Amino acid sequence: MVDNNQLKEAVKKTVSRDDVKYVVGYEKGTYGFQATPTFAYKPEDSKKFIFSPLCVHNLAVFPMLEEKPPLRKGQEPDTRKIGVVVKGCDSRAIVQIIQEKGLDRDKVVIIGIPCTGVVDPKKLEKMFPGHIKNAELKDEDNKFAVTVDGKTTKVSKDELMPDKCKTCEYPTPVLYDILIGKEIKSTKKEDYKKVNEFEKKPLKDKWEYWEKQFDKCIRCYACRNACPLCYCKECMVDQLNPQWVRRSVDLSENTAWNLLRAFHLAGRCISCGQCERSCPMDIPLMELNKKIEKEIREMFEYEAGVNAEEKPLLAMFKPDDPEEFIL
Amino acid sequence: MGEKFEPNIIGFLCNWCSYAGADLAGTSRIQYPPNLKVIRVMCSGRVNPIFVINALQQGADGVLIGGCHPGDCHYERGNYLARRRMAVLKKLLEYTGIDPNRVRMTWVSAAEGVKFAEVVKEVTEDIRKLGPMQHFKRENKW
Numbered sequence: 001m002v003d004n005n006q007l008k009e010a011v012k013k014t015v016s017r018d019d020v021k022y023v024v025g026y027e028k029g030t031y032g033f034q035a036t037p038t039f040a041y042k043p044e045d046s047k048k049f050i051f052s053p054l055c056v057h058n059l060a061v062f063p064m065l066e067e068k069p070p071l072r073k074g075q076e077p078d079t080r081k082i083g084v085v086v087k088g089c090d091s092r093a094i095v096q097i098i099q100e101k102g103l104d105r106d107k108v109v110i111i112g113i114p115c116t117g118v119v120d121p122k123k124l125e126k127m128f129p130g131h132i133k134n135a136e137l138k139d140e141d142n143k144f145a146v147t148v149d150g151k152t153t154k155v156s157k158d159e160l161m162p163d164k165c166k167t168c169e170y171p172t173p174v175l176y177d178i179l180i181g182k183e184i185k186s187t188k189k190e191d192y193k194k195v196n197e198f199e200k201k202p203l204k205d206k207w208e209y210w211e212k213q214f215d216k217c218i219r220c221y222a223c224r225n226a227c228p229l230c231y232c233k234e235c236m237v238d239q240l241n242p243q244w245v246r247r248s249v250d251l252s253e254n255t256a257w258n259l260l261r262a263f264h265l266a267g268r269c270i271s272c273g274q275c276e277r278s279c280p281m282d283i284p285l286m287e288l289n290k291k292i293e294k295e296i297r298e299m300f301e302y303e304a305g306v307n308a309e310e311k312p313l314l315a316m317f318k319p320d321d322p323e324e325f326i327l
Numbered sequence: 328m329g330e331k332f333e334p335n336i337i338g339f340l341c342n343w344c345s346y347a348g349a350d351l352a353g354t355s356r357i358q359y360p361p362n363l364k365v366i367r368v369m370c371s372g373r374v375n376p377i378f379v380i381n382a383l384q385q386g387a388d389g390v391l392i393g394g395c396h397p398g399d400c401h402y403e404r405g406n407y408l409a410r411r412r413m414a415v416l417k418k419l420l421e422y423t424g425i426d427p428n429r430v431r432m433t434w435v436s437a438a439e440g441v442k443f444a445e446v447v448k449e450v451t452e453d454i455r456k457l458g459p460m461q462h463f464k465r466e467n468k469w
Contacts, residue, residue, distance in 0.1 A: 199422065207424025207462060214463075236377060244377050248467060255463035256380050259419060263376050266415045288419070295418045300411070314415075317407035319397060325417055326410070327433040327446050 002051045002113055002181055007085070010178045012046035014083045014109050023083030023111070024062045026055040032132040033124055037062070040083075051085070051180075053118045053139050058272045059084050060093035060228035063108055081107055087115035089164065091173030092270040092305030093228035098175075099308045100268070102231060112176030114184040119144065120162035121277065127160070164273040164286065167191065174306060192294045194287060210255075216281040217254040219247075223261060223275035223285055229268045236260065262288040267296050267313025270305035334388040334454040338365045338447075339374045343401040344436045345393025351440035359444035360451040363391065370394070371432075372405025376416045379430055384465045389429045389454040391447070396434040406434070425462050428453050 011023050027038035027048040035054040040046050063082045071077060086094060091112055097103045116139055128135070128148055136147040143154045158166065171184040198206070221237070224230045237245045237257060245256050261275075262285070271293060275285045296302050299322050302313050340346040346367050352359060368374060371394025379390045392413060394406035410432070417427040431450050435443045 195422075203421070203424045203426055205424070206422065210423045211462075244381055246465075246467075250466060252384050252463045252465045255423075256384055259380055259423065260377055263416060263419060266419075288422070291422045292415060292419060295415060299414060314408065314411055317404060317411055319407070321407065321410055322414055323397075323410055325414065325427070325432065327431060327449065 004050050007051055007111070007113070007180050008046050008049050010111055010180060011040055011049050011083070011085070012043045014111065014178070015040045015046060016043050017081075017109075019080055020083050020109055021078065021080035023085070023109070024059050025049045025085035025111070026051060026057070026059075032135045033119075033121070033128075033137055049085070051113055052137060053116075053144060054137050055087070056118045056121060056277060058090045058093060058226070058228050058274045059086060060090045060097065060272075061226065061231075061274075063094075063103055064097065064228065064231040079107075081109050083109040083111060085111045085113060086173055086176070087113055087118070088168065088170040088173055089115075089270060089272040090228070091175050092170060093272055095175050095308045096229060096268055096270055096305035097231070099305075099310060100312055105308070110173065110176045110178075112173030112179045114172045114179070114181055115168075116171065116184065117157055117161045117165035117168065119160045122282070123160050123162070127155070162273055162277070163194070164271050170306075175308065192290060195291050195294050198287065199291075211251065213283050214254045214258050215251050216283055217249070217258060218281055219249050219254060219257060220280060222278040222280060226274040226278035227265070228272065228274070229265060229270070230261075236264075258283070258285070258288070261285075262292060265289060266292045267300075267302060268304050269293060332455060332459060334362050334451055334459075335386060336363045336389045336391055336447075336450060336454060337382040337387040338363045338391040338393060339368050339371070339378065340365055340393040340435075341371045341395055341401075341406070342367055342369050344395035344399065345371075345433070345443070347437035348393070348435040348439050348443040351437065352443045353440075355440045357440055357444040359447040362451045362454075363447050370400065370402050370405035371409040372400070372402065374409055374412075376412060379416065383425075383429070383460055384463060386460075386464055388457070388460040389431065389450060391450050392430075392432045393435050393443075393446075394432070396436055399436065425460075426457050428457065429460060 014020055015023050023040045026035045029036040033054050037057055098105050132148050138145045144160050146153050146155055167188050167190045169186050169190055171186050246253050269289045273286055371392055374392050382390050400406045413432050417430055421427040433446045
């Protein structure tokens with residue numbers, strides 16, 4: 001359990017610094033179980049900050065969304081830092097962005113939270129349907145204590161956690177300036193069980209499955225917007241000249257988009273699961289990401305978002321990379 | 328219909344080795360299947376996976392990428408980078424149910440006209456066996 005008072009204190013301290021513009025964290029949302037991202041510009045704002053297993057968002061997107069309007073003559077650029085509250089997986093996103101030089105290390109203040117697993121909002125909605133007014137969820141003795149309208153039920157974590165948390169190897173942030181609470185050692189191991197099982201199917205079955213999934217896509221690009229690592233100034237699907245992927249929503253363009261999205265995250269995806277969480281059509285995007293993650297672990301012995309000093313996977317090579325597929 | 332299926336293959340050949348190798352095959356009058364449509368690129372490292380997916384969308388049944396032998400790249404490291412990219416792309420295609428043999432990569436140097444002809448023969452035969460690419464061909468032509 002994270003001590004919320006300690007978090008509030010840390011946020012207050014950080015916002016009070018002269019060189020910090022704002023801190024982004026979580027607050028309790030308006031309805032039901034919701035928790036929403038929130039900003040603290042002044043020390044008083046830190047009162048609303050919380051952390052609970054409902055804080056599912058990856059706030060590493062916010063430093064990348066920072067608008068930089070052109071400066072007026074004689075105007076000094078704003079070089080203040082941004083504070084971010086991160087879980088274990090989110091901190092890996094920040095490490096990966098720093099590795100790609102998308103962000104300077106000294107432009108962010110990272111408030112790390114050792115995380116014991118968050119919930120999957122879709123699973124929670126299924127278990128407790130309807131718009132509930134007063135709902136709370138706490139992490140108590142390795143179970144989620146769900147309080148709905150005053151009644152508390154304990155649900156085992158496996159039932160409510162998303163797949164990414166069940167195999168989380170980095171519960172404690174990899175990189176942080178301030179850590180709230182104690183470090184947690186991971187006891188879980190990524191075994192790619194789902195991927196391995198799916199791989200064994202014949203090609204025809206695989207395509208049948210993905211055809212159905214890609215056909216559902218409405219190309220809202222929520223997966224791209226929620227992803228902390230999709231921060232290209234102009235995404236290839238927005239490009240008009242040349243227009244690689246057309247605007248029409250059909251199987252061909254949807255497949256192209258989904259394959260290219262997965263490929264563009266090769267060696268960069270830190271499996272925070274934001275794409276899948278934000279997908280309104282429930283496309284299992286994480287399966288594609290996990291597959292690539294598994295392959296690059298096997299082929300290149302590389303893991304994204306762990307070491308900020310390393311070079312990005314596809315920008316480097318080894319002379320003895322696998323090449324059995326080459327004629 | 329009843330006609331025999333003739334595969335449509337797009338070849339991205341590197342200007343310095345594979346393209347010259349194809350040229351040598353031509354000037355040496357070596358026979359190879361006419362199914363390969365060649366697009367010259369300056370380096371195999373120029374081949375963005377978006378090109379491959381786009382070719383498959385627009386009616387190609389297969390894609391062949393030709394580069395210099397490792398260590399011989401005109402730009403020193405382009406072919407190494409392309410090799411990594413294609414290794415990942417092939418795994419991704421296989422996972423989504425598209426035969427990875429539709430995307431092939433080869434090292435052909437400027438002196439290997441015979442090898443180039445053999446590679447094209449092999450790739451054409453492979454793709455002939457796989458049949459037309461119908462997974463995500465673009466339907467609207469406008």
